[in-house]
Amino acid sequence: MIHQYKNNGYNIVLDVNSGSVHVVDEIVYDIIPLFQDNTVETIKDMLSDKYSAENIEEACGEIQALKDDGVLFTDDIYETCIEQFTEQKAKDNIVKAMCLHIAHDCNLACKYCFAEEGEYHGRRALMSAEVGKKALDFLVANSGMRRNLEVDFFGGEPLMNFDVVKEIVRYGRELEKTNDKKFRFTMTTNGVLLNDEILDFVNKECGNLVLSVDGRKEIHDKMRPFRNGTGSYDLIMPKFQKAAESRNQTDYYVRGTFTRNNLDFSKDVLDLADKGFKQISMEPVVADESEDYALRMEDLPEIYDEYDKLAVEMIKREREGRGFNFFHFMIDLTGGPCVYKRLSGCGCGTEYLAVTPWGDLYPCHQFVGHEEFIMGNVWEGIKSPDIRKGFNYSNVYTKDKCRDCFCKFYCSGGCAANAYNFNGDINEPYDIACRLQQKRVECAIMIKCALAE
Amino acid sequence: MKHIKTITTKNLKETAKNGGCGECQTSCQSACKTSCTVGNQSCENK
Numbered sequence: 001m002i003h004q005y006k007n008n009g010y011n012i013v014l015d016v017n018s019g020s021v022h023v024v025d026e027i028v029y030d031i032i033p034l035f036q037d038n039t040v041e042t043i044k045d046m047l048s049d050k051y052s053a054e055n056i057e058e059a060c061g062e063i064q065a066l067k068d069d070g071v072l073f074t075d076d077i078y079e080t081c082i083e084q085f086t087e088q089k090a091k092d093n094i095v096k097a098m099c100l101h102i103a104h105d106c107n108l109a110c111k112y113c114f115a116e117e118g119e120y121h122g123r124r125a126l127m128s129a130e131v132g133k134k135a136l137d138f139l140v141a142n143s144g145m146r147r148n149l150e151v152d153f154f155g156g157e158p159l160m161n162f163d164v165v166k167e168i169v170r171y172g173r174e175l176e177k178t179n180d181k182k183f184r185f186t187m188t189t190n191g192v193l194l195n196d197e198i199l200d201f202v203n204k205e206c207g208n209l210v211l212s213v214d215g216r217k218e219i220h221d222k223m224r225p226f227r228n229g230t231g232s233y234d235l236i237m238p239k240f241q242k243a244a245e246s247r248n249q250t251d252y253y254v255r256g257t258f259t260r261n262n263l264d265f266s267k268d269v270l271d272l273a274d275k276g277f278k279q280i281s282m283e284p285v286v287a288d289e290s291e292d293y294a295l296r297m298e299d300l301p302e303i304y305d306e307y308d309k310l311a312v313e314m315i316k317r318e319r320e321g322r323g324f325n326f327f328h329f330m331i332d333l334t335g336g337p338c339v340y341k342r343l344s345g346c347g348c349g350t351e352y353l354a355v356t357p358w359g360d361l362y363p364c365h366q367f368v369g370h371e372e373f374i375m376g377n378v379w380e381g382i383k384s385p386d387i388r389k390g391f392n393y394s395n396v397y398t399k400d401k402c403r404d405c406f407c408k409f410y411c412s413g414g415c416a417a418n419a420y421n422f423n424g425d426i427n428e429p430y431d432i433a434c435r436l437q438q439k440r441v442e443c444a445i446m447i448k449c450a451l452a453e
Numbered sequence: 454m455k456h457i458k459t460i461t462t463k464n465l466k467e468t469a470k471n472g473g474c475g476e477c478q479t480s481c482q483s484a485c486k487t488s489c490t491v492g493n494q495s496c497e498n499k
Binding site: 065348 | 455457460461463464470472474475481491493495497498
């Protein structure tokens with residue numbers, strides 16, 4: 001399977017099944033769609049009005065050489081592998097990551113919040129230390145031979161329950177010693193309660209810090225106000241800048257959300273870069289189409305254009321020695337995850353679970369509140385194995401839309417929660433997200449091609 | 454080559470032989486939370 005496209009003056013050919021990337025000239029770009037189904041002689045006839053026979057023959061020779069080397073027109077051999085892998089996963093039932101909903105409460109009232117201002121379709125609640133510790137016990141007991149375990153402090157706003165976070169981390173460090181495990185903690189915060197004491201703790205204990213900010217002040221304040229309607233930007237921005245510097249500009253993300261209100265979101269990304277941030281993520285909002293800020297199909301051309309603009313500017317800044325990372329353009333073409341990870345996805349409902357303040361287990365944070373997805377609890381473990389099974393047997397090959405998509409090894413079939421929320425089926429990906437993911441992968445590969453010059 | 458510049462020759466097939474250890478980061482633990490991006494993650498088993 002081949003995906004070929006033009007972007008920023010580059011003719012790019014992605015050999016999907018091997019992951020190889022080639023930049024080609026016009027003649028090769030025109031021959032590639034014809035190459036598999038035609039002889040060189042036929043191709044000469046078909047393109048005789050554009051290129052000389054000699055040039056076509058030479059180009060075909062190069063294409064054939066790459067094909068012989070196994071880096072062009074390679075076959076998809078992974079479906080059987082993933083079936084075996086899935087069967088093994090079903091036997092092992094490993095859990096290696098948890099999202100702890102430390103607080104179903106928030107001190108902001110962000111308009112697009114999928115947690116509904118922290119409450120997740122339910123009542124306000126804070127997780128107790130007891131539930132948090134039980135969650136870590138569950139994780140250790142179900143992690144098999146996995147050494148690296150991940151725990152994300154999420155909400156609502158987790159800093160509204162910081163004492164419990166500290167207690168859970170202390171407990172986790174004890175468990176590490178007795179069980180030969182390594183916890184990697186991530187803190188996600190809106191910054192309202194962030195102070196020096198908390199920052200010191202987070203820098204010591206959390207391998208990753210996610211700071212929620214939407215970019216330009218006016219954009220941020222419109223969507224991320226306090227409950228009284230005033231904006232939160234002026235309070236959080238200086239703290240975030242300090243936090244990023246205190247972590248030497250690594251192992252954190254400023255993470256924003258763009259909506260229909262700021263389809264010119266490249267300006268928000270660049271505004272964050274201009275404020276000194278080096279690790280930036282800006283996610284498309286996920287919202288019901290009845291919301292006025294939700295992204296629509298008709299917005300896609302404008303959004304594509306923004307990603308293109310951002311990519312070009314990032315190349316320029318990188319060449320000038322003032323580059324930054326944009327989460328969605330990060331791509332590791334030479335390393336990166338193995339094909340099993342690429343095909344089986346984020347692990348939600350299998351190796352990744354979310355825990356509510358009450359100790360209920362859900363497939364992930366985005367399913368919390370949909371009670372039909374309660375999988376069990378931290379005291380009794382998994383009580384609905386069928387839910388887990390449904391997620392375990394969901395992969396790129398169980399999704400019709402993914403089979404023929406060039407993006408399948410980069411998005412791993414998309415977000416199951418989005419698929420469920422928009423289409424009622426975890427195996428039916430959400431179209432807008434797919435289109436955006438495809439565009440981002442194209443841009444990410446183009447950036448690599450440009451910087452390889 | 455005159456017409457083609459190869460940027461990378463990653464071979465996913467190779468990772469099918471040795472992959473699947475599961476030690477890598479869970480994608481939503483990084484910075485997405487509302488999408489699924491695995492292509493940018495690191496392998497822990499190099």
